[in-house]
Amino acid sequence: MEKRLSTQNGGETVQFESLFVDFDPRKLTKEHPFIPEGYLDDYYLFEEPEALHYHDFLELGYCVKGSGLFYVDGDVIPFSAPCCSIIYGGQIHIAQAVHQGNTESAQPLPPPESISRQSSGNYQQADNPDHCLWHFSYINLKQLFTDTNLMQVGTLKAMSPHLYDFPPVLRPSDDPILYELVVSILHEAAELKNDYLTVMRGLTMALLARHSRYMTPTENPLKMNRENHERLLDRLSHVLVYINQHYTEDITVEQLISASKLSKSTLQRDLIAFTGMAPMQYIHHLRMKRATILLSGDSPIADVAFAVGYNSLSSFNRHFLNEFGLSPSEWKRTHGKPGK
Numbered sequence: 651m652e653k654r655l656s657t658q659n660g661g662e663t664v665q666f667e668s669l670f671v672d673f674d675p676r677k678l679t680k681e682h683p684f685i686p687e688g689y690l691d692d693y694y695l696f697e698e699p700e701a702l703h704y705h706d707f708l709e710l711g712y713c714v715k716g717s718g719l720f721y722v723d724g725d726v727i728p729f730s731a732p733c734c735s736i737i738y739g740g741q742i743h744i745a746q747a748v749h750q751g752n753t754e755s756a757q758p759l760p761p762p763e764s765i766s767r768q769s770s771g772n773y774q775q776a777d778n779p780d781h782c783l784w785h786f787s788y789i790n791l792k793q794l795f796t797d798t799n800l801m802q803v804g805t806l807k808a809m810s811p812h813l814y815d816f817p818p819v820l821r822p823s824d825d826p827i828l829y830e831l832v833v834s835i836l837h838e839a840a841e842l843k844n845d846y847l848t849v850m851r852g853l854t855m856a857l858l859a860r861h862s863r864y865m866t867p868t869e870n871p872l873k874m875n876r877e878n879h880e881r882l883l884d885r886l887s888h889v890l891v892y893i894n895q896h897y898t899e900d901i902t903v904e905q906l907i908s909a910s911k912l913s914k915s916t917l918q919r920d921l922i923a924f925t926g927m928a929p930m931q932y933i934h935h936l937r938m939k940r941a942t943i944l945l946s947g948d949s950p951i952a953d954v955a956f957a958v959g960y961n962s963l964s965s966f967n968r969h970f971l972n973e974f975g976l977s978p979s980e981w982k983r984t985h986g987k988p989g990k
Contacts, residue, residue, distance in 0.1 A: 678707070683793035684850070690840045695747035695782040702744050702890055708789045709737040710832050710857075716782025717943050718747040719936075721894065722818045724925040726939045730946065731782075733821045734832040736861055738811040741818070742883060744894070747782035748940055750947030787836045794851060803855055807862040812879075814865035825864075831857040885912060886920050893929075897936045898959040903929060933959075938973040941966075945982045954978070 678684065693711075695718055702721070717730035722743045729735075729745075737743050795803060807814050822829040835853045838846055889910035893901070903914065906929050910917050918928055925932050937958040944954040955966035955978075970978045
């Protein structure tokens with residue numbers, strides 16, 4: 651398998667064809683078990699999705715402004731600020747911005763001035779108030795926790811996430827304490843005050859314990875078998891990237907077969923195993939998730955239909971009704987901005 655090196659989020663990234671596996675080049679130690687240190691990392695999401703990737707450490711983040719889609723292990727999760735993300739090692743994921751139009755950004759907790767003046771990420775987007783801004787932190791749990799800590803947290807469901815289903819993206823209204831824990835962990839890592847490692851251990855332990863409450867045993871045998879899971883992702887990597895980059899365009903099954911380098915039957919079987927949906931079903935699913943974000947803004951329904959890949963308003967309405975059990979106009983009245 652071809653291997654190429656590039657950089658992402660300030661770390662070394664090993665690319666296996668179209669699937670990224672992230673590693674920290676500093677090899678996180680017990681003295682430095684997380685990155686970044688001493689500042690909040692400003693990460694501006696692109697509207698074009700970047701490469702799917704996974705890594706061996708805990709990734710925490712919270713969204714300061716904007717909206718978009720999170721792709722996590724085949725699931726598609728719309729998000730809008732404020733919200734937080736909890737991604738465990740081995741989870742295939744990427745986030746993509748979706749611009750709603752003339753909307754005002756939500757206002758979560760602002761970072762202290764002393765830690766917000768430094769940033770990294772996609773600088774070219776930083777001066778545009780409409781772009782989607784996240785802060786992320788990456789934590790090596792085995793390095794953060796002492797041996798005694800590991801014995802305490804070892805029985806938590808969060809330490810074996812591949813055995814469970816759980817929400818990786820949450821809003822403050824879903825669980826205000828969990829949201830505050832994510833924000834507090836990132837700010838503690840940015841401020842580096844006295845005994846910060848002790849505080850980080852306590853906050854992270856509380857986060858893992860609280861997030862474990864949402865975890866239910868998975869019924870997906872593929873998820874439980876990481877080796878089979880990785881082999882499947884190896885086969886699907888090309889087509890998943892292709893779909894994420896082109897799902898708002900006219901896509902045919904033949905194009906997906908060409909992008910995947912698989913037979914039609916293998917593509918159908920593998921994508922159902924990974925997403926629970928056939929190829930075209932998954933594309934319509936992605937379009938519908940994107941549509942919910944656009945309908946929350948001030949865009950007319952006809953414009954939303956065209957923006958997510960439909961040339962016919964009736965086709966868009968039919969697929970939306972099948973996905974959510976109500977029409978786009980009904981959804982917009984319920985979830986859209988007042989007066990729109």
